Amino acid sequence: MSLKDLDSVLPTNLSTGNSDPYKEIVIPCLKEATIFHMGTGFFDSGWVDLAKEGLVEFIKHGGKMVLLTSVRVGEEEFESFQKGEKAKTDKILEDILVKNALDSVTKAGKEWTLNYLAWMVSQDILDVHLLVHKTSAINIYHPKVSFWYDSEGNTICTNGSLNATGNAINNLEVLSVFCSWRLGEDRHIKSFESIWKDDWEGKPENYFLLELPEIVKIDYKRMASDKNPYESLISLVNGYAKSGSSIQARDYQIEAIHALKANGYRGILSMATGTGKTFTSLLAVKQIIEEKGNSVVLVCVPQTTLIDQWEEAIDKVFDSPIIHKCAFNRNDWFSKLACDLKFFDGSESVFAITTYGSLTDLKFQNAVQRAKGNFVYIFDECHKLGTPKIMRTFKPRNDSYRIGLSATPERWFDEKGTSYISATIGPSVFEYSMEQAIQNQKLCPYNYHIILSQLTNEEMAQFISMSDKIAKLSKTDGLDGKSLSEDLKRALEKRA
Template sequence: MSLKDLNLKREYRSCIDDIAKKFYIPVLSEGNQYDRAVGFFSSSIFSQIYKGINSLIKNGGRVRIIASPNLSEKDIVAIREGYAKRDEVIKNSLLRELKKPINAYEEEQLNYMANLIADGYLDIRIAFVENDIGFGIYHEKVGIVHDSSDNIVVFTGSPNESATAIVDNYETMDVYVSWAEGSEKDRITDKLNAFEAIWNDIEPRIKTLEFKNVTDEFVKRYKTKSVDYHGYTEIDSGIEVKEKAFFRIPENIELHEYQIKAIDNWFTSQNCGIFDMATGTGKTYTALGALSSLSKALNDDLAVIIVVPYQHLVEQWVEDINNFNVQPIKAYSYSGNKWRKEFQEALNLYNRGIVKNFCVVATIATFISDDFQKLINGFTRNFCFVADEAHNFGAQKTRNILPLKARYRIGLSATIERYGDEDGTEALRKFFGKTSIRFTLKDAIINGFLTKYYYKPVINYLSQDEYDEYEELTKKVTKLCKSSHEEFENSDYLKMLLIKRARIIAGCKDKIKNIAQLMEEHKKENYMLVYCGTNKYESSITDCESDIKQIELITKKISDIGLRVRKFTSFEDRNEREEIKAMFSTGFQIQVITAIKCLDEGVNIPNIRKAFILASSTNPKEYVQRRGRVLRKAPGKKFAEIFDFITLPRKLNEVKYIDNSTKECDMTLIKKEIDRMREFAEAAENTNAVDDLIESIYQAYGIL
């Protein structure tokens, strides 16, 4: 047979035709040369058209591909502005795409492609447009197939050269054949000449380059074994591919008894449950151990979606997951990330049973996006949904899109209860199920998983101006509290008042004086952390030229005392954060870290010996997490000290001069501060540290 003997249509549409089976495979099987110019190329195409490609190779043929580099916006700017050499930027972008295969099926695809390159059957060149502004993307889509009888088939249209393009997207292709009469022959000639001109780098305004060092690296990374093209069948999508073991506990990790019990309870509850575990007690490893047991029980036939609050936690999870024998897809926005394509292709293969497993780790911001929701709703087979810091998922926007299709579910949190949000807490319990384990911070200290600590309250007093503002806000809050239940529950104005009032407490100016005094007393010590609030101070009350955030002012004060200090906030990128952590761990390069909220969830800096908490909300979740962060064990760390900055409305010897209504206003603040002191003191070595203070407060206010 030849190309001329095929019964080809003039047009193919993916909604009607199986483009791979009806066009690609029969055409390539009769060919001996395949030329493809395309905007995007992926090795996944081989899973769909392998039979055709392999037949073409057995016919003595070869494949030539012209594709565009996958440049980020930063890459393009660097080229246009002359910050970096064009060829070097393109080479780095190509190397950046050489990622580890996500499963055995993809590994097989890449090995096949690497063999084609190594054996001289596949040649790839990179093209881009040189224009008036310096650089543009080459995005033509044309394919040309020759056979041994000089018959030619040309196709043009929307599909890229990837599995997703020809299987899942809505794509169209127009087909032209050399044995047709009339203008069709001229069209084919034009396409042939254009391809050859681009391939040989003589097409005006289009630059074509070879990157032999990149193709050499591709072969080096992905060629795992040689291929016998005449007897090769393993990549055929109709033949089951043996997968690697999916999620296995490493030999160097041994779970504790309480973690094993949590996993057993989770299985008893039909693999749905909440791991309510204090910070530092191994929530991540417990979840990965549960996934390992589930994967083994299901013969590794399992997809896993893990969602975490922040980008840095994605990276931490991925590092741990790698140790459990899995290479996950990272789903969040960063330069060069193609998670949508990777997720879509993995999902397609999983739903069709071609691959048995895959894993995605995403941020909450990505999880709630339309793109991610469309993909996660596309599952037609069972999968496991894991939510880290699961309390965050109780918010109205998030709880309404929790994936009900997930057959298996794990919610991880040190405090699953949402403060002041019973509906959110109930929604989480309804979705995730029963609590598989409750392992408190006190349990962790008693069992030696967290370090012991001493609790030291530091008393601060509101100034008259601060108190006047606090009192005015409290009166407005009290008035709202007397309104109807529905009005009270849904009041954005109330939330705004409470936030303003909390900021007064967090930003109490007395704290500036007291933290400076404490830092002076500890100026020769290391491993210190200062938690700050988000409020600002006006220039009129500081020695600064303009308004300044609390963390900026505190950092400046500490530096002025002579201590080596660095901020750890959302403005520092990942590399800066790693540098800060490394310098802090030495014990002398950095003595003090100042932080706001980004240390609350997931960041591990175990060397912290002394923590100064200037700002704590009334939400127990926040101060439980902060305490757990400080109590992580480290070599040479015998205990930790927590200096909690308590705010009182006035000095206790002044209480006798105020009236009862003012006392009532004072108590709205005092009660919350006492609740927190008791919570902190309960698990401390000096449990009675706050008893005398609380007693003196009650006596001053005449409370029995």
């Protein structure tokens, strides 16, 4: 564990206009450091979300964080600080710090970040000092400097304009990086360290130094869970793959699972092709099983060719799973599936993989409704769920968890079908676009190359025939831009 190992990848200077300071500096440094000191004008729990991947490793190997920041107070509150009334000061700080923490969570919509921050304080992993100006409620402590220390005596320091808040990364900010082992840079680090240490000890004459009041620590303990909330999620997710498997959840997949959990395990994961929707959904199922107990899991796919792929994925995530492949000759699989569902006792989870056509089959639906215990739907390519026939006949179990997967969950020219999908599965709870995946180096960049091809005489005749059919169907459909008949859709797909 050495910060020196980062020498070849750390930038000398960084601008948020074209780089991510968390991915390039903060997270890698936290993963290697044992001590982290930070001085920042503004801090909120949004920083925890941005730095979470590094924080997990930092805390795992016993890291300690020290934070020096400012706190804004009103004119009336400011008088209590000037008078040195500790009881009033502590109460003011409690009101301000707890309110600010809750406000930052409300804006970001990520409650777990406050839970995590509170847990760090309650476990003495995070120590906080506050500076308040003695003569002005407007002036604040405003440096932005950080120091990472490892067990080998190496130090990395950053100095610049970036505050430690969830929103600051959206500003155009600049950071400079200094490494103790680089020629001439250690003197800059020592200079910054000397200033930061004086500030931490309250030596600036114009500022009050305030430690985090005990009353605030008590409040934070109430907010905190009894264990590392994000690490437990990491270990839970990465522990899902069966013994010996190399499957590890990526950071965005963990966020997707957390988003599903926050919405009661009902929602759509709108993730680009190739980003691992299948495994993300199965890891979410693993978490449901961990929390709720063994379950019946029904995977719905748009075509039979995907059934074997899903069987292979399930087998990679779960140990010796019971899997029913529900396709082709009904006599080969229905009786066994119906029996397993009817007598499901929760001793083992049961997986069934079928096509969307089964959702309109009355006997199949009755078998599903009879299953006792936890029930999970996974709708692969969930935009296929919004067909008129499925909307008329499919009745999902009321007590079920529902996970939708699609790179494009909206149905073209079909507002009714799109509304049905979100009403049945839940809202889109997580999005990860192709652009994000390429920027984050999870998918490789690619180029489109258009290759023109001439139709044969026979193909041209078929194309003209289908075009005539589409024209006739379009007249009866009206092409109102809201919905297309199934016949017209099939004709358009066939011509394409």
